[in-house]
Structures are given as structure tokens and as C-alpha cells.
Amino acid sequence: MNSAGYIQPEANVRQTAIAELKGVSKHFGDVIAAQDLNLAIGEGEFLSLLGPSGCGKTTALRMLAGFEAPTSGEVLLDGEDVSALEPYHRPVNMVFQHYALFPHMTVAQNIAYGLKQRRPRLPKAVIAEKVSHALEVVRLDGYDRRRVWELSGGQQQRVALARAIVNEPKLLLLDEPMAALDRKLRKEMQLELKTLQRKLGITFVLVTHDQEEALSMSDRICIMRDGRIVQVGSPQDLYDHPSSRYVAGFVGTSNFFDGTVTARSGNLVSVRLENGMSVETSRADGIDQGQEVCISLRPEQIRLKRSGEGVPVSVTNRIFLGEHTEYIVNHQTLGEFLVLSPRQSELNEGQFDTGDLLVASWEATAALALDRT
Amino acid sequence: MKQRTRNWLLLAPAGTWFLVMLIVPLTVVLIFSFGERGASGGYVPALTLEQYANLPARWTAFKNTMVLAPAGTMAALLIAYPLAYFLAVRASPRWKTILLVLVIVPFWTSILIRSYAWIFLLGGRGIPALLGWAGLEDIRLINTPFAVLIGIIYGYLPLMVFPIFVSLDRLDKRLLEASSDLGARPWHTFVHVTLPLSIPGIATGCMLVFILLMGEFLIPAMLGGGKVFFVGNALVDLFLQSRNWAYGSAVAVTLVVVMLVTVTAYMRLIKRLGAQREDVAIM
Numbered sequence: 001m002n003s004a005g006y007i008q009p010e011a012n013v014r015q016t017a018i019a020e021l022k023g024v025s026k027h028f029g030d031v032i033a034a035q036d037l038n039l040a041i042g043e044g045e046f047l048s049l050l051g052p053s054g055c056g057k058t059t060a061l062r063m064l065a066g067f068e069a070p071t072s073g074e075v076l077l078d079g080e081d082v083s084a085l086e087p088y089h090r091p092v093n094m095v096f097q098h099y100a101l102f103p104h105m106t107v108a109q110n111i112a113y114g115l116k117q118r119r120p121r122l123p124k125a126v127i128a129e130k131v132s133h134a135l136e137v138v139r140l141d142g143y144d145r146r147r148v149w150e151l152s153g154g155q156q157q158r159v160a161l162a163r164a165i166v167n168e169p170k171l172l173l174l175d176e177p178m179a180a181l182d183r184k185l186r187k188e189m190q191l192e193l194k195t196l197q198r199k200l201g202i203t204f205v206l207v208t209h210d211q212e213e214a215l216s217m218s219d220r221i222c223i224m225r226d227g228r229i230v231q232v233g234s235p236q237d238l239y240d241h242p243s244s245r246y247v248a249g250f251v252g253t254s255n256f257f258d259g260t261v262t263a264r265s266g267n268l269v270s271v272r273l274e275n276g277m278s279v280e281t282s283r284a285d286g287i288d289q290g291q292e293v294c295i296s297l298r299p300e301q302i303r304l305k306r307s308g309e310g311v312p313v314s315v316t317n318r319i320f321l322g323e324h325t326e327y328i329v330n331h332q333t334l335g336e337f338l339v340l341s342p343r344q345s346e347l348n349e350g351q352f353d354t355g356d357l358l359v360a361s362w363e364a365t366a367a368l369a370l371d372r373t
Numbered sequence: 374m375k376q377r378t379r380n381w382l383l384l385a386p387a388g389t390w391f392l393v394m395l396i397v398p399l400t401v402v403l404i405f406s407f408g409e410r411g412a413s414g415g416y417v418p419a420l421t422l423e424q425y426a427n428l429p430a431r432w433t434a435f436k437n438t439m440v441l442a443p444a445g446t447m448a449a450l451l452i453a454y455p456l457a458y459f460l461a462v463r464a465s466p467r468w469k470t471i472l473l474v475l476v477i478v479p480f481w482t483s484i485l486i487r488s489y490a491w492i493f494l495l496g497g498r499g500i501p502a503l504l505g506w507a508g509l510e511d512i513r514l515i516n517t518p519f520a521v522l523i524g525i526i527y528g529y530l531p532l533m534v535f536p537i538f539v540s541l542d543r544l545d546k547r548l549l550e551a552s553s554d555l556g557a558r559p560w561h562t563f564v565h566v567t568l569p570l571s572i573p574g575i576a577t578g579c580m581l582v583f584i585l586l587m588g589e590f591l592i593p594a595m596l597g598g599g600k601v602f603f604v605g606n607a608l609v610d611l612f613l614q615s616r617n618w619a620y621g622s623a624v625a626v627t628l629v630v631v632m633l634v635t636v637t638a639y640m641r642l643i644k645r646l647g648a649q650r651e652d653v654a655i656m
């Protein structure tokens with residue numbers, strides 16, 4: 001792993017950590033599902049665990065919930081080691097991937113389930129009031145007597161959410177809650193979930209493989225790969241300062257060119273690309289002279305012009321997307337790469353068509369030299 | 374071919390079977406029950422309620438059936454449920470297969486042969502002899518209601534295990550996690566999630582075992598030794614030994630009526646219990 005793998009900008013360090021993973025590993029036989037996870041979750045924040053399937057994000061979530069006990073390391077909740085605590089003893093609730101609503105109960109009975117477990121018992125009137133409030137919060141008032149199988153996927157998800165938040169957990173865990181919803185509904189729910197989280201002030205931990213989902217909702221994202229945490233940071237941090245090629249490719253899209261570091265000066269690094277071309281890039285921590293690196297260049301950082309300084313390219317494809325236009329351009333030795341042009345630049349320069357010969361340029365600080373992993 | 378014609382064709386084999394094997398014999402039995410016994414046995418046509426008036430003479434058989442059938446069903450349920458639960462929820466996939474096969478294996482041998490084994494086990498040189506060594510003298514097991522109950526539980530256990538196993542195996546295990554996540558201790562999860570969701574299996578198993586038990590005659594004949602007999606044994610006796618077909622028919626009709634009433638009442642109860650669930654409606 002990159003030595004700069006754990007970037008946590010000052011601005012995002014919370015005063016108190018509501019939950020913490022300390023050197024947590026989980027092995028299933030020979031399979032290492034999670035390896036040395038270190039993560040502090042701040043009170044009231046919306047944190048996403050992002051990564052492809054099998055990266056350990058669900059295992060991490062299940063260890064927070066108590067369904068899996070870590071093989072080594074500690075799970076802290078409110079500063080207390082809860083590693084050995086059963087799920088039913090943890091003030092943590094989960095929204096399951098397929099909701100896991102009780103099919104033999106009404107919507108209201110589902111939501112009241114957690115409240116009925118409290119000891120000493122809550123008075124019936126209190127439970128009824130909390131349930132109806134929770135239904136209001138997820139905008140399902142009047143659905144209390146419905147059977148859960150009568151509801152649509154979106155409504156079932158709201159019930160699952162209400163069933164969890166009604167207990168006012170210290171930590172709300174969401175396991176790919178949007179996976180079963182169609183695209184349009186998913187967008188709506190994302191927005192709603194974020195609003196709800198702000199309103200309730202409950203700490204949310206979301207597991208997802210959908211970068212868009214993670215970017216749009218999270219205060220911080222924890223990127224995982226092969227059971228390890230690769231980088232933690234705010235969506236902007238991860239986008240602007242990825243620690244490796246993996247992160248740059250996972251958060252947003254980017255163009256990558258392999259090369260070797262030839263010189264370092266001040267804030268810049270010179271990299272010789274495989275085609276012999278030399279480019280200046282912004283310097284990242286832990287990049288040394290002679291190191292084989294990967295240059296990341298975001299498509300929107302590249303400018304296309306009819307003439308001027310830059311590398312000569314030809315347009316192979318143009319996709320008009322409204323507010324901006326996507327160009328796939330070809331350079332003789334670098335190959336094809338992606339450029340995203342705002343509508344305004346096209347209005348200034350005139351429309352570029354397939355086959356046009358242009359010049360591509362970018363600021364030296366826009367290109368990043370990254371670890372190749 | 375028209376849809377209607379095709380539907381009729383599809384129903385024809387089963388329909389014919391139903392008619393020939395069920396409706397016709399039952400009608401014959403119903404007609405016989407109003408007749409009289411011939412001088413040398415068999416049936417003489419008549420229209421009398423005399424046979425029904427004689428029913429109290431067979432009260433013991435009805436009493437035994439009505440006590441031991443429900444008792445056997447309950448006992449089988451109490452033993453089968455933990456077993457089915459273990460198989461479906463706790464056992465590893467490998468053990469699950471092995472144990473399921475072990476539950477079926479007894480079916481490979483005739484119940485007759487297996488009952489003989491029980492005659493030995495419960496007889497004087499079997500378990501009572503062992504108990505005798507332990508100081509418990511004079512314990513008679515064979516030819517008692519207890520022996521019949523043992524035989525019933527033994528013979529019908531797989532029929533009870535399977536439906537319950539299926540309903541527990543189908544149970545979404547994430548529901549158990551959800552329950553635990555919401556603060557329910559294991560016992561509470563069992564009572565409020567696992568048990569209600571396995572009601573369809575329990576209902577099917579009990580129904581299956583109970584109906585078959587009502588008509589049982591082999592187990593009481595072998596392990597009850599003529600002392601503990603069911604209506605089924607009375608029927609064998611009446612039709613084959615005393616050749617009183619009319620009286621036998623009256624007993625048979627009464628048994629069918631008792632069974633219909635009990636099963637209907639049972640189905641009503643289950644329907645009410647499972648009113649919250651769609652899939653119990655299959656009962």
C-alpha cells in the first residue's frame with residue numbers, strides 16, 4: 001500500500017469518535033475478509049465504505065453491527081470495546097440490503113419491534129407515538145396497518161429505515177440499501193436519506209459499490225480494496241488528491257499514462273512517459289526519483305483549442321451531453337483519452353467535429369503523479 | 374383444442390380415480406350402514422338406524438383413537454420441531470444432508486418389520502428387563518397405551534419433521550439477524566420470528582400425521598396387543614372376523630364424520646392463527 005494511504009485532512013477530523021475500528025482483522029478460514037482496519041467514525045457524520053464486491057466493506061459493517069466478531073483488533077463504540085458484545089446488546093441498527101422486514105407483521109409492528117425489546121418496558125402509548133412519528137419521518141403516514149408485502153420496493157425501504165431510526169441508534173448502518181431500487185427512485189432516496197441524516201443527526205455508515213452514491217451523500221468516504229482501507233477523505237479530497245491510481249479510477253473518471261519520475265523541483269515532478277514525452281505534474285507525497293508512476297489527468301482539466309501550445313490530437317468521437325461535451329481524442333503515441341469540455345468553451349471556439357486536428361493542454365498542477373497500484 | 378376441453382382432459386385421470394376409489398366406495402359404505410347383517414354374515418339390504426344405535430358398544434375404540442391420535446400428533450410435533458430446527462438452522466450443509474438421509478432411512482424398511490423390533494424392545498426381555506436390573510421391577514410396557522404412543526411417534530416422526538424442516542429452511546436467515554439487530558435476545562427471536570414463520574410447516578405436519586393416525590390400525594394391533602385398539606382395529610374386526618358389514622359400515626361412516634368435523638375445526642383455527650400471512654392460506 002501507498003505510504004500516503006491514510007489521508008485525513010484536518011478539517012474533517014471530528015471532535016468525538018462515536019465508533020472506531022482499531023487494527024481490526026477478520027479471517028474466514030484462509031480467506032482474509034478484512035485486514036488491519038483503522039477507522040474513526042465521527043459523531044453525526046455520514047461515512048461511506050466504498051469498494052468493489054469482496055473488498056471487505058460488508059464485513060466491516062457486519063463487525064460494527066456485531067454479526068461478525070473480529071479475528072483480531074477492537075471495535076469501539078462510544079469509547080467502549082464492544083468486540084465481544086452480541087448484536088442485541090449494541091445500540092446500533094441496520095438497514096438490510098433486501099430490507100429483511102418481518103413478513104408476518106404489519107408496518108407498525110415491524111417498526112415497533114425494536115422498541116418492544118427495551119427493558120424496562122416502554123408504555124404502549126409511547127411506542128405508538130414513536131412509531132407514528134417514525135412513519136411521518138419517512139413519509140409513510142397512514143400505512144401503519146398495511147402488510148409489508150403489499151408495499152412497493154421504495155416503500156419497503158422506508159419501512160426498513162423507520163424500523164431502524166425509531167430506536168435512535170448511535171450508529172445507523174446501511175448495507176447497499178439502494179441496490180434493489182430503480183435508478184430514478186434511487187436518486188430520490190439518496191437525496192432523502194441525506195436530508196434525513198442531517199435532520200436526525202444520527203451517524204450513518206453506508207456500504208456501497210456505487211461511487212456516485214457515495215460522492216453525493218457522504219461527508220467522508222472510506223475506499224477499500226482487498227480487505228484493506230486504501231484512503232479515507234471527503235469526496236473532494238479523494239477526487240482532487242487520490243493516493244493511488246486505484247482511488248483516482250474509483251472516484252470519478254480519469255485518464256492514466258504510465259511513466260517514470262526523472263526529476264523533482266519544488267512542488268513539481270517531471271515524469272517521462274512511455275512514449276518518451278516529458279510532462280510536469282503536481283507532486284504527491286511519497287513519490288521519489290526513478291519511481292515508476294502513473295499520471296492521472298481528469299478529463300475536465302484538459303482544454304482543447306484549434307491552435308497554440310500543447311499536444312496535437314485528433315477528435316475520434318464527440319458526445320454532446322448538454323452542459324458539457326465529451327470528446328474522445330487520439331494522440332499519435334499516447335493513444336486515446338477523454339476530454340470533457342464545458343458548453344461555453346465550445347461556444348467560444350466553435351464546435352469540434354470528428355477528425356478535427358486540435359491541441360490539448362493542461363496546467364502542470366492538474367496532472368498527478370500517482371502510485372501505480 | 375379449446376382450453377376447456379384441454380382442462381377436462383387434464384382432470385380426467387384424477388377425476389376418474391377420485392370417483393372410482395373414493396366416491397363410489399364411500400357411497401356403498403354409507404348405504405351398507407343403513408342395512409342389516411345377513412344370517413351368515415355380510416350385508417342384507419334394509420333401511421334401519423339399528424347399526425348407529427349400537428355405536429356405544431364400540432366406544433372404547435373411538436375413545437382410544439380420539440385420545441391417542443391427538444396425543445401422538447402433539448408428541449411427534451414436540452420431538453420433531455427441535456430436530457427440524459437443528460437441521461434447518463444450525464446444521465452445516467454437510468451434516469444437514471447426512472441427517473436428512475438418516476431421517477428417511479427407516480422408510481426403507483416396512484413398518485411391520487420395524488414394529489416387530491419394538492415388540493421385542495418393549496417386551497419382557499427388552500427395556501423392562503433393563504429397568505429390572507436398575508431396580509425397577511414389574512414395569513410392563515408392551516400392550517399399553519404408552520407402547521402404542523411410542524410406536525406412533527416412531528412411525529410418524531419423519532412425516533412431521535419434513536414439512537417443518539422445509540418451512541424453517543426456507544426462512545430468510547436475515548430476518549433472524551434483523552431481529553437480533555433490533556435488540557431481541559435469541560429466545561425472543563425464536564418466539565416472535567422463527568415460530569410464527571414456521572406455522573405453515575407445523576400446520577401441514579400436524580394435519581398429515583393426525584389424519585393418518587385417525588385411520589391407523591397396524592401400530593395398535595402390534596404394540597397394543599388387543600388391549601389398546603383404535604377404530605381401525607374395530608373395523609378390521611367387524612369386516613373380517615365377525616363379518617358384520619352393516620355395523621362395520623356404520624362405524625366407518627362415523628369415523629369419517631368425526632374426522633371431517635375435527636379437520637374442519639382445525640383448519641379454521643389455523644386460518645385464524647395464520648390470518649396475517651398469505652402463504653398459510655394454502656392450508
